[in-house]
Amino acid sequence: MSKTKRLTTPLTEEDIRNLRAGESVLITGKIYTARDAAHKRFVETISRGEELPIKLEGAIIYYAGPCPAKPGQIIGSIGPTTSGRMDPYAPKLIQKGLKGMIGKGLRSDEVIEAIKKFNAIYFAAIGGAGALLSNRVKDSKVVAYEDLGTEAVRELVVEDFPAIVVIDSEGNDLYKMVRESSTSN
Amino acid sequence: MGDIARVREVNVDDVRKVVAELAIHANCFIGDDIIHKLEEGREEEESSLAKNVLTQILENARIARECNMPACQDTGMAVVFLEIGQDIHFVGGDLYDAINEGVSEGYIKGYLRKSVVKEPYTDRINTGNNTPTIIHTEIVPGNKVKISIAPKGFGSENMSQLKMFKPADGVDEIIEFVLNVVREAGPNPCPPVVLGIGIGGTMEKASLMAKKALLRRLDEPNPDEEVRRLEERLLKLVNELGIGPQGFGGKTTALGINIEVFPTHIAGLPVAVNVSCHATRHESTVI
Numbered sequence: 001m002s003k004t005k006r007l008t009t010p011l012t013e014e015d016i017r018n019l020r021a022g023e024s025v026l027i028t029g030k031i032y033t034a035r036d037a038a039h040k041r042f043v044e045t046i047s048r049g050e051e052l053p054i055k056l057e058g059a060i061i062y063y064a065g066p067c068p069a070k071p072g073q074i075i076g077s078i079g080p081t082t083s084g085r086m087d088p089y090a091p092k093l094i095q096k097g098l099k100g101m102i103g104k105g106l107r108s109d110e111v112i113e114a115i116k117k118f119n120a121i122y123f124a125a126i127g128g129a130g131a132l133l134s135n136r137v138k139d140s141k142v143v144a145y146e147d148l149g150t151e152a153v154r155e156l157v158v159e160d161f162p163a164i165v166v167i168d169s170e171g172n173d174l175y176k177m178v179r180e181s182s183t184s185n
Numbered sequence: 186m187g188d189i190a191r192v193r194e195v196n197v198d199d200v201r202k203v204v205a206e207l208a209i210h211a212n213c214f215i216g217d218d219i220i221h222k223l224e225e226g227r228e229e230e231e232s233s234l235a236k237n238v239l240t241q242i243l244e245n246a247r248i249a250r251e252c253n254m255p256a257c258q259d260t261g262m263a264v265v266f267l268e269i270g271q272d273i274h275f276v277g278g279d280l281y282d283a284i285n286e287g288v289s290e291g292y293i294k295g296y297l298r299k300s301v302v303k304e305p306y307t308d309r310i311n312t313g314n315n316t317p318t319i320i321h322t323e324i325v326p327g328n329k330v331k332i333s334i335a336p337k338g339f340g341s342e343n344m345s346q347l348k349m350f351k352p353a354d355g356v357d358e359i360i361e362f363v364l365n366v367v368r369e370a371g372p373n374p375c376p377p378v379v380l381g382i383g384i385g386g387t388m389e390k391a392s393l394m395a396k397k398a399l400l401r402r403l404d405e406p407n408p409d410e411e412v413r414r415l416e417e418r419l420l421k422l423v424n425e426l427g428i429g430p431q432g433f434g435g436k437t438t439a440l441g442i443n444i445e446v447f448p449t450h451i452a453g454l455p456v457a458v459n460v461s462c463h464a465t466r467h468e469s470t471v472i
């Protein structure tokens with residue numbers, strides 16, 4: 001396995017071009033959380049021609065809805081949710097400048113096409129590792145849709161947040177590579 | 186009427202308290218049976234990525250346990266099973282209200298995520314306290330009540346399937362169906378998974394057995410020899426699929442497969458597969 005790469009947000013076009021499916025990375029910097037309900041609102045906002053509450057250009061969205069923070073905690077457990085539910089919305093956001101997505105699980109062909117076309121990247125974090133991942137979050141604030149509770153959009157500052165490149169900017173998909181290699185056995 | 190003396194009163198307020206404690210505990214403490222299977226899997230994996238993923242999952246379970254934090258942010262929809270002794274008389278209020286109050290209290294006091302929405306296909310407004318609870322009751326002999334809680338995350342729940350087979354179909358068709366469920370789910374249900382499988386009964390009986398099978402420890406095979414052999418055979422075949430931890434490839438696709446069976450109709454053969462994740466959680470107490 002290749003050694004772990006360190007990435008700092010915002011990701012540059014060059015950073016993204018150099019990442020390959022299967023590589024482990026540690027991400028440091030600002031990322032946003034958004035999941036089902038926030039994505040629905042994002043896309044409705046875009047179709048009304050209005051401005052989004054976050055700046056998408058160069059951003060990374062983490063598909064996650066945390067547990068509430070206990071007193072003294074920055075954030076509660078925060079692992080990734082299944083990305084496929086965001087597939088109907090993701091191509092539109094990528095087109096608007098979104099560069100990175102962190103989640104878990106399969107993506108649609110439309111999302112993979114958008115990733116290739118706009119030089120974006122899809123990472124997986126370890127599903128179910130919510131307690132461990134919360135330790136890598138150094139700051140958290142709600143920046144939009146507070147009424148959605150856990151589904152609100154949060155701006156997180158993460159440090160050495162562990163992830164794996166699943167779909168790179170050439171469209172290589174780690175999950176497909178695994179499936180093909182196991183069926184050829 | 187001599188038996189009337191055996192009737193025991195249980196105050197529903199005690200049920201509420203127990204449910205609240207179980208909800209918090211179940212979410213923060215991954216069972217030692219699962220931990221052992223994860224450790225075994227890590228030993229067997231050859232790729233450093235698969236080993237690394239299992240190490241992080243084990244580390245996560247340790248942090249959750251030591252910091253009393255939910256292992257997974259999806260603290261689930263709370264599924265409560267009650268095995269109620271027929272000689273119990275519940276007093277002090279409505280039993281189901283008490284269970285829902287217990288879940289609400291546990292999820293609020295335990296800083297667990299509230300993941301339940303009121304309208305399933307329209308507004309989807311969060312109920313704010315993780316209720317209503319899914320409650321299954323069973324009447325059993327005796328004057329005790331066993332309360333189990335199994336918080337169920339939906340990353341894996343969404344990958345579950347039910348199929349009504351024809352009686353002409355046999356064990357090979359059932360095996361192929363289960364393997365397909367796991368293949369189709371791929372990385373989505375956070376493998377390594379745990380599968381609960383119900384074979385027989387009616388449509389809802391098969392599903393309920395599949396769910397209940399997830400409450401059984403992974404080191405406790407089905408007591409029926411033939412069913413136990415099917416559990417072992419399926420586990421081996423699932424782990425040969427190569428999906429591996431988190432779908433990144435490897436030998437540890439499932440940690441365990443628990444099967445429950447029940448007689449069925451001359452015309453049918455229902456099979457339900459309830460997919461669960463490496464954070465398969467359940468806690469029980471007897472009052």
